Amino acid sequence: MSDHSEQSGHIGHVVPVRTYVLVFLALMAGTALTTAAAYTDLGRWNTVVALAIAVTKMMLVVLFFMHVKYATGLTRIVILAGFFWLGIMVTLSCSDELTRRWEIVPQGWQMIVPLFSRLF
């Protein structure tokens, strides 16, 4: 990377305007596509499609506009760690919240062991 910079006289990778314009067009098309998909009945796949297109658009912005395609391994690991931690936050929060329910305690048990019913 630094070799490249010194050879060309620039600091960092200079992305051609053509690449930026192509990424821009892909992002615009992605927005049109995701909007059109929302108006189509895909059943439960509507959610999947909307999120898949959003993630694809994010990848395009991150890799090209944010130059991560040309970044060092260290920077990439930091970014991946960020998303990994986001994954932990979402997964553990969901596994807690979405599995909570009120246990039905049989009547007899409540009378025999009052403490037991308080545990749940």
Next chain:
Amino acid sequence: MAAHGAHPPGFAHQFETVGQQREAGQLGMWVFLVTEILFFGGLFASYIIYRALHYQSFVTGSHLLEVKFGATNTYVLICSSLTMALAIRYAQVGKRKGQIIFWLILTMILGALFLGLKLRFEWYRDYVDGIIPGVNWAYSGPHAPGVQLFMCFYFFMTGLHALHMVAGLGILTVLVIMTARNKFSSQYYAPLEISGLYWHFVDIVWIFLFALLYLIGGRYPGS
């Protein structure tokens, strides 16, 4: 490079090379952006959970938003990301400062357009229609309590995003002034590049907000 006399402008002496300084700056900005991912992530995580718990309310609430304004604003922000990327590129290759300022100001105009559309055609109308919880709430349709919860998420998420946009506009103003004062060259444009990372990040947040708030679950008849 550093050992031989004159330092290039903006080159700090603790770095071996200009390239190393640039990589350190980028890494530092990404560490900040990771904290921002987790900052917005808290809202996204709670949105996912409450959507799962009150699915029908969230669908009803989502249908109160107008896709055409959300989509238009997405197009506007993507355009602003392109103009930002071009401003940085022209600084990288050492173009005249007028050209860099042109693209920066175009980015600001698009950012301001986003906020203007958001205020005039979305938040203002929401206020008139009485769907702002705690401010003007007159909704009496189905799933009213759950819809109120959805609208709270909507205003907190888009509000936090808009706050980031306002901060971005402030940063861009500083960049225009710095560019006008000849602070940047093809050898030193770190503030431009790092602010660009921030601007693109805010764009990405909107891409997800558009999908999550306006589109998810579908907008077709009977959805």
